[in-house]
Amino acid sequence: MNDIITAMPTGPTPDVNLNLNVRGMKPSATVAINELSNQLLDAGEQVFKLGLGQSPFPVPASVVTELQVNAFQKDYLQTVGLRELREAVAAYHHRRQSMPARADDVLIGPGSKELMFLLQLVYYGELVVPTPAWVSYAPQAAIIGRKVSFLHTDKNQNYRLSAELLEKTCISDPDRPRILVMNYPSNPHGGSYTNEDLAALAEVAKKYKVVVLSDEIYGELHHDGRYVSIAQFYPEGTIVSSGLSKWCGAGGWRLGTFTFPAHMAWLRRAMAVAASETFTSTSAPIQYAAVRAFQSSLDIENYLFHSRRILSALGRWSAERLNEAGLSTCLPDGGFYLFPCFDAKRSALAERGVQGSAAICQRLLEDTGVAILPGSDFGRSDDELSARLAYVNFDGARAITASEAISKERTLDEAFLRAWCPETVEAIEHICDWADRV
Numbered sequence: 413m414n415d416i417i418t419a420m421p422t423g424p425t426p427d428v429n430l431n432l433n434v435r436g437m438k439p440s441a442t443v444a445i446n447e448l449s450n451q452l453l454d455a456g457e458q459v460f461k462l463g464l465g466q467s468p469f470p471v472p473a474s475v476v477t478e479l480q481v482n483a484f485q486k487d488y489l490q491t492v493g494l495r496e497l498r499e500a501v502a503a504y505h506h507r508r509q510s511m512p513a514r515a516d517d518v519l520i521g522p523g524s525k526e527l528m529f530l531l532q533l534v535y536y537g538e539l540v541v542p543t544p545a546w547v548s549y550a551p552q553a554a555i556i557g558r559k560v561s562f563l564h565t566d567k568n569q570n571y572r573l574s575a576e577l578l579e580k581t582c583i584s585d586p587d588r589p590r591i592l593v594m595n596y597p598s599n600p601h602g603g604s605y606t607n608e609d610l611a612a613l614a615e616v617a618k619k620y621k622v623v624v625l626s627d628e629i630y631g632e633l634h635h636d637g638r639y640v641s642i643a644q645f646y647p648e649g650t651i652v653s654s655g656l657s658k659w660c661g662a663g664g665w666r667l668g669t670f671t672f673p674a675h676m677a678w679l680r681r682a683m684a685v686a687a688s689e690t691f692t693s694t695s696a697p698i699q700y701a702a703v704r705a706f707q708s709s710l711d712i713e714n715y716l717f718h719s720r721r722i723l724s725a726l727g728r729w730s731a732e733r734l735n736e737a738g739l740s741t742c743l744p745d746g747g748f749y750l751f752p753c754f755d756a757k758r759s760a761l762a763e764r765g766v767q768g769s770a771a772i773c774q775r776l777l778e779d780t781g782v783a784i785l786p787g788s789d790f791g792r793s794d795d796e797l798s799a800r801l802a803y804v805n806f807d808g809a810r811a812i813t814a815s816e817a818i819s820k821e822r823t824l825d826e827a828f829l830r831a832w833c834p835e836t837v838e839a840i841e842h843i844c845d846w847a848d849r850v
Contacts, residue, residue, distance in 0.1 A: 449783045460839035462801040463783040465599055465749060467661040468808030472715045475660065475705045482700035491688045492680075493520025493669075494699040500706040501669045505652060507708060508631075509641045517672045519680050521687065522694045524629060524655045524668030530690070531625065531651070531670070532556050534682040537589035540581060540622070542573040543791030544751060544798070546599045550791065561590075562791055567753065570603045570742045575612035582620040592617060594642055595627040597634055600790045600800035601751035602727060602744025607640055614645035624650040632659035632716055634746035635724035648673050658747070659716065660705050661808070665698050718815040719808075723748050725824035726833050730803050730840045737844035748804050751787065752843075754797040760850040761797075768794040780842040803840070806833040 446464035453459050470476075492498070498515035505511040521527040529552045532539060539553040542563045553560045561581060565571045573594070582590070594613075596604040605613075617624050624642055631639040631654065643650040655668035672680045705712070727744040734741050734752045741752040754761065754772055761767070766775050769786035777783050787798030811832040815824065830837050 458781045460782045461805050463785050465802040466663050467658055468804040468806050469661040469719050470809045471662045474711050475701055478704040479701035482697045485696040485700055489693045489696050491693050492684050497699050497703050500703045504706040505671050511643055513671050519670045520694050521668045522691050523666040524653045527668050527670045530683045530686050532558055534686055537591050540590050540592040544600050545791045547789050549593050571601050575616045578616045590622045591625055592622050593625050597630045597746025600749050602747050602749045604745035610642045611645045617646055626650050627653045629658050630747040635720050667698050667702050718812045722811050726803050726829055733840050737847045748802055750801050757850045769797050780846050782839050782842050803836045805835040
């Protein structure tokens with residue numbers, strides 16, 4: 413395994429003709445760890461893929477059927493997206509979060525990642541990113557040449573951005589245009605915000621006219637199903653980002669949505685112009701199928717209930733097991749990520765020549781076959797000794813079928829997890845045993 417790891421490129425080949433903003437950049441960390449894991453698997457190594465955050469669950473059958481039925485759709489659609497889909501997305505946000513959204517407020521793209529890039533391209537402003545943060549927010553800004561302000565949140569506050577920290581950032585230059593990225597439940601730590609947190613942040617954002625990009629791609633995977641958007645407290649300044657990749661298990665379908673306040677039509681139109689010159693329009697069959705995904709139905713609600721129940725039980729069990737092993741991590745509120753810290757093992761690791769979060773992840777992969785990502789990829793100091801893992805290395809279709817056979821009143825126990833999420837359970841135990849041996 414060591415030969416393969418050392419053979420992996422650490423970045424692009426230097427090229428004097430590269431744009432200065434791109435030169436020296438590495439590929440996305442989550443994409444790179446997935447490709448490395450697959451390469452190790454192809455070489456016959458045992459690998460536990462806890463690096464890439466891909467939903468383990470299948471796309472709901474009714475949505476798959478809609479894709480099959482609409483496979484013949486071959487025409488270019490409007491750049492802004494299929495009208496029926498935009499109506500379904502607007503109705504979805506109104507139903508879930510009481511947002512006064514209309515079809516004309518919605519923009520469809522080939523993944524929310526592309527839409528985030530276009531937003532930064534057309535809106536001239538500083539990007540404000542609370543850390544730890546998803547790996548692509550800041551690199552996108554760097555490619556475009558935008559300034560990034562990192563707000564380093566506190567583990568003791570479950571990594572929540574506080575209104576005080578946001579105020580401190582804004583007050584130094586109150587008139588500067590800014591985009592604040594809010595992602596909750598969070599990738600990489602699974603935490604979320606209370607209503608009080610969101611109301612306080614909204615008040616500061618409103619005071620300084622900050623545009624909030626609320627990345628709610630994991631919203632439907634809040635483990636209690638009680639997700640609340642900051643758009644409820646700051647509707648005039650919040651763009652809500654969503655899509656099919658996480659809660660609908662359709663990451664490879666590449667469909668994302670942005671929903672704007674009505675008075676930000678100028679910004680939506682500017683993004684649509686840029687989109688018309690880049691991706692033209694999003695895949696037609698997938699847009700037609702997505703209409704079904706965003707509509708309310710019993711089968712989708714049942715799918716979400718069992719997805720949440722499984723992730724809640726597995727996330728809590730994994731966090732508790734890691735904490736027992738001395739790898740401090742917060743209990744997740746939603747999504748499928750944990751952000752453990754190896755600081756309690758710092759001295760022992762240093763004695764073995766392992767220093768920094770990147771070195772920990774490298775050694776863990778070599779020793780156990782468990783692939784996770786260092787906290788430094790998520791905007792934290794390498795010396796913090798933090799890491800991100802995605803507890804999704806199991807067969808989600810089999811797990812949902814097993815969950816459906818158990819009364820909805822029951823909490824899934826460890827026996828269920830060992831039976832139906834065995835790869836993830838084994839991976840967590842490998843991490844804990846490795847830490848105990850240090």
